[in-house]
Amino acid sequence: MIIGVPKEIKNNENRVALTPAGAKELVKRGHQVYVQHTAGQGSGFSDDEYTAAGAAILPTIEDVYSIAEMIIKVKEPIEPEYKLIKEGQLLFTYFHFASYEPLTKAMVENKSICLAYETVEKADRSLPLLVPMSEVAGRMSIQKGANYLEKPLKGRGILLGGVPGVLPAKVLILGGGVVGTQAAWMAAGLGADVTIMDVSLPRMRYLDDVMPANVNTMMSNEYNIREMIKHADLIVGAVLIPGAKAPHLITRDMLKEMKPGTVLVDVAVDQGGCIETCKPTTHENPTYIIDDVVHYCVANMPGAVPYTSTLALTNATLPYAIQLADKGWKKAALENAELVPGLNVINGDIVYKAVAEAFDMDYVPVEKYLA
Structure with missing residues (x-):
C-alpha cells in the first residue's frame, strides 16, 4: 500500500503521525511510505531519519495526498485539506466529528473512508488509541492549570500545593476516566486537595483504592457540582462519551458562583466541551476570561x-x-473487531450513529460495507 504522512497544519500542532521507526516497520512489509518535507521536525525527527528508514520525502502536502492510498495523520483535516482528499482514500487520524459539522459534511462529500482513532474500541470498551493522548492531556491539565492560577496570568494567585501553614489549592476533576485519573495523580503529587467526581460507583471504589490520601471521590450530579465549584481553585473537565458530544456539566450561570480567578481547563473541548462557556483555543492564544473565570480550552x-x-x-x-x-x-476490520467502531464515514455514508445523531444526518449501519 502507498502510505502518506502529511505535515500537520493545525495551529501549533507539532506532532507527526509516524516516527522513522514506524516508517521502517511499514517499509519492511513491502509498503511505500511518503513523508512530507519537515513533517517530523516539530517532534525532533529529521527528513534524513525517514529516508534512512526507507521512506521517501515529498516537498508539499498536495504531493502526499495525491499519491497516497492511506493518509496517516494526528489531527483532523482542516479546511485547506478538504479539497486534497480523494474519493476512496483511507484517512486514519483523530476526527472528533461530533464537535464540528463542517468537517463531517466535507468528509461525506469527498466520499473518503474515515477511520477515527478516538472510536477504535476493544472488547472491554476501552479506547486504545485515545488513551495515550488522554494520559498526556490529563497530566498537562494540571501543569497548565497550576500555571494559570498565577496572578500575572489572571488566576487567583494560589500555589497548587500550598506551603507549611497555608492550605493547598482545591482541585475539582469532572470525570474519573483516563484523563481524570492522570490529572488526579499529578495534582495529588503536587500536594493539592483533589476531588474526582464521577457517575460510576465501581470506578469511584477503584479510585479510592489506588489514589493517595489527598484525593477524594464524590458522586457527580448537578447539586454536588454546584456546591463544589464554590470552593474550587482549579476545575478540570475530563468527561468523554465515545464519538459523541460531551454533556455540559458546568453551565453559564454557574460561573457567577465561582471565586474570581478560578481556572477552568476543559480537556473535552475537542468533543464540544463539558463546560458550556468553553470554545476551542490554540496554544498561541490559549485562554480567555468570562465572569473573572480563566478558561483554558486548547x-x-x-x-x-x-x-x-x-x-x-x-x-x-x-x-x-x-x-x-x-x-x-475492509479485510482488516473484518478480522479485527476493534477497528469496526473506528469507521465513522464510508463513501459518503455516516456509519457511526453518535455522529449522525449529533447533526441529525442520515445513519447507515457499518454492516452495509462489511457484509
Missing part, C-alpha cells in the same frame, strides 16, 4: 509536548496501521 493540548506525544501515540497506532496497510481497511 483543543490539541498534547501538541505542546510533541516528542512525548508522538512516541506515545505511534506506540498505540502503529499495530493498527500495519493491519490496515497489509490487508486494506
Whole structure:
C-alpha cells in the first residue's frame, strides 16, 4: 500500500503521525511510505531519519495526498485539506466529528473512508488509541492549570500545593476516566486537595483504592457540582462519551458562583466541551476570561509536548496501521473487531450513529460495507 504522512497544519500542532521507526516497520512489509518535507521536525525527527528508514520525502502536502492510498495523520483535516482528499482514500487520524459539522459534511462529500482513532474500541470498551493522548492531556491539565492560577496570568494567585501553614489549592476533576485519573495523580503529587467526581460507583471504589490520601471521590450530579465549584481553585473537565458530544456539566450561570480567578481547563473541548462557556483555543492564544473565570480550552493540548506525544501515540497506532496497510481497511476490520467502531464515514455514508445523531444526518449501519 502507498502510505502518506502529511505535515500537520493545525495551529501549533507539532506532532507527526509516524516516527522513522514506524516508517521502517511499514517499509519492511513491502509498503511505500511518503513523508512530507519537515513533517517530523516539530517532534525532533529529521527528513534524513525517514529516508534512512526507507521512506521517501515529498516537498508539499498536495504531493502526499495525491499519491497516497492511506493518509496517516494526528489531527483532523482542516479546511485547506478538504479539497486534497480523494474519493476512496483511507484517512486514519483523530476526527472528533461530533464537535464540528463542517468537517463531517466535507468528509461525506469527498466520499473518503474515515477511520477515527478516538472510536477504535476493544472488547472491554476501552479506547486504545485515545488513551495515550488522554494520559498526556490529563497530566498537562494540571501543569497548565497550576500555571494559570498565577496572578500575572489572571488566576487567583494560589500555589497548587500550598506551603507549611497555608492550605493547598482545591482541585475539582469532572470525570474519573483516563484523563481524570492522570490529572488526579499529578495534582495529588503536587500536594493539592483533589476531588474526582464521577457517575460510576465501581470506578469511584477503584479510585479510592489506588489514589493517595489527598484525593477524594464524590458522586457527580448537578447539586454536588454546584456546591463544589464554590470552593474550587482549579476545575478540570475530563468527561468523554465515545464519538459523541460531551454533556455540559458546568453551565453559564454557574460561573457567577465561582471565586474570581478560578481556572477552568476543559480537556473535552475537542468533543464540544463539558463546560458550556468553553470554545476551542490554540496554544498561541490559549485562554480567555468570562465572569473573572480563566478558561483554558486548547483543543490539541498534547501538541505542546510533541516528542512525548508522538512516541506515545505511534506506540498505540502503529499495530493498527500495519493491519490496515497489509490487508486494506475492509479485510482488516473484518478480522479485527476493534477497528469496526473506528469507521465513522464510508463513501459518503455516516456509519457511526453518535455522529449522525449529533447533526441529525442520515445513519447507515457499518454492516452495509462489511457484509
